[in-house]
Amino acid sequence: MRKKIVAANWKMNLTLAQGEKLVNELLQSGIQLDAHKEVVIAAPFPYLIIVKELLKGHPGFYVAAQNVAAEKAGAFTGEVNAEMLHSIHTDFVIIGHSERRELFGDSNAIVAKKIDLSLSHGLKPIFCCGEPLEVRKAGTQNAFVAKQLEEGLFHLTVAQLKNVVIAYEPIWAIGTGLTASSAQAQDMHAFIRSQVASKYGAAAANNLSILYGGSVKAANAAELFACEDVDGGLVGGASLVAAEFAGIVKSI
Template structure:
């Protein structure tokens, strides 16, 4: 049975004190996670150690980094390696987020290297894929996403793929006020699962978690998460407000 996951991506937001309060508020909400449900906090690098300490005695809660380096170690000032992240207790690492692809020109080939290093260090990649508005308008989103999967994931073995989570980000629905409909989200999630089945077989496709990452919020989370191929969400802005994030987590039930 594949996992149901809600991951909160704080991006470059909150002070340490604000982040600590946010985690404590979520933990104090009395959530009763069912078997196979996970909540992930993707905090900025400076807060990872503190966040790990806050969640360590709370089953079902996990820690993610928002990025990791494409090199193992060395003279890369300002970079943070997968080995470093593993050493401070990080569980997941977000790779291929649309902002990293756009602002830092991260290619599918670079992301393949990052995924290999993450897996080699016991981290679970949360691999983001998705199309910009012009691709959606041209109705070539399936080909676009298929290429992202092929060039960044398909070198992995089926055993390695078991430790990967995919997040579909319709880039045109992030921070724009636009939101993909539940039907649009389901269509792409089903397409992604079919692509995985074609490459790795039906069992691998049934077991991989695919999250929706396009401006999910309390008002649409239940509808999105009820789609048969949507296994939760990678949440941006709504993850910065404890009440909103808790409401989205409850939508997993």
Template sequence: MRKKIVAGNWKMNLTLAQAEQLINDILQAGLRLQDGQEVVVATPFPYLLKAKALLKNNPGFYVAAQNCASEKSGAYTGEVSAEMLQSIGVDYVILGHSERREYFQESNAILAKKIDLALANGLKPIFCCGEPLEVRKAETQNEYVAKQLEESLFHLTEEQLKNVVIAYEPIWAIGTGLTASAAQAQDMHAYIRSQIAAKYGREAALRTTIQYGGSAKPSNAGELFACPDVDGGLIGGASLVAADFVAIVKSLA
């Protein structure tokens, strides 16, 4: 049985006091996670240790970084390495988010290096893939996403892939108020799974967690998560509101 994961990507938001309050509010909601369900909180770098401390006695709750460097170490001012993240107990790291691709020109090749460094340091990558609006309009989204998978993930062994979560984020549905329909989400998730099956076999495809990452909210999470190939969500704005995030997590059931 593959894991069902809801991860909250806080992006560049909140002060330390606000971050601590948000985590406490989520914990006080009394979520009861079922077997195979996980909640991941992706805080800004300065809050990772605090988040780890607050979540340490809560089974099923994990901490993620929002990025890591593409180099092991060295003279890279302002960068944070996978080894540094591992040394403070970070569990997951988000890689390839559309904002990193667009604003920081992260290529598929750079992301392949980041994936390798994350895995080498015991971090579980949440690898983001997805198409912009013009690609969706041209109906070439399958080819676009397949290229992302091929160039950033498919050099891995089957054993390495076991520690990778994939998040499909239709870029046209991030921060725009638009959301892919449940049918659109299911179609792409099934396609991604078919690509994994073609490369690694059916068993590998069936155990890979594939999240939806395009403006999921309490009102549509249940429908999205009910799709057979949608294994939770990578949540942006709604993860900053405890009640909304808790409601989305409850939609996993």
């Protein structure tokens, strides 16, 4: 059975005190995780060690970085590399988020470098892919996402792929209040899984967790997660409210 995962992406939000309060409220919200269910908290870099400590003793809860450098080390002021993240026991790292691609120029080639460095240091990448509104309107979203997969992820071996999670995020549904219909989400997730199957075989594809990201909230989570190929969510704004995020987690 493949993992069911809900990941919280705090982005550039919350003070340390607010983040600690949020995590404590979440841990006290009555969430029960089966062996195949996981919750990932992607906190800002300064909070990673503290959030990791707060989650200690709570099986199924993990911490993620929101980004990682595309270089091993050196004169890159302000960057955080994979070795640093590994040294503070970070579990996952979000790579290729649409905001990184659009605002910071993370090309597919850069994403591929970040994937490789993360895996080489024991970090599990959450690889993000997804199309902007104009691509969706043109009906070419499958080709767009296939290119992201081919250039950013499909250089990996099947053994490496076992440590990767994919997150499909239709860019037109991030922070807009718009959400892909459950049918739209299922169609794209099934397409992604078919692409993985073509490259790595059916077994690898069937074991791969594919998350949906794009205005997920407690009110729509159950319907989205009921789709055959939707294995959880990458949650933005709704992850900043403990009760709302707990409601999403309880839907997997």
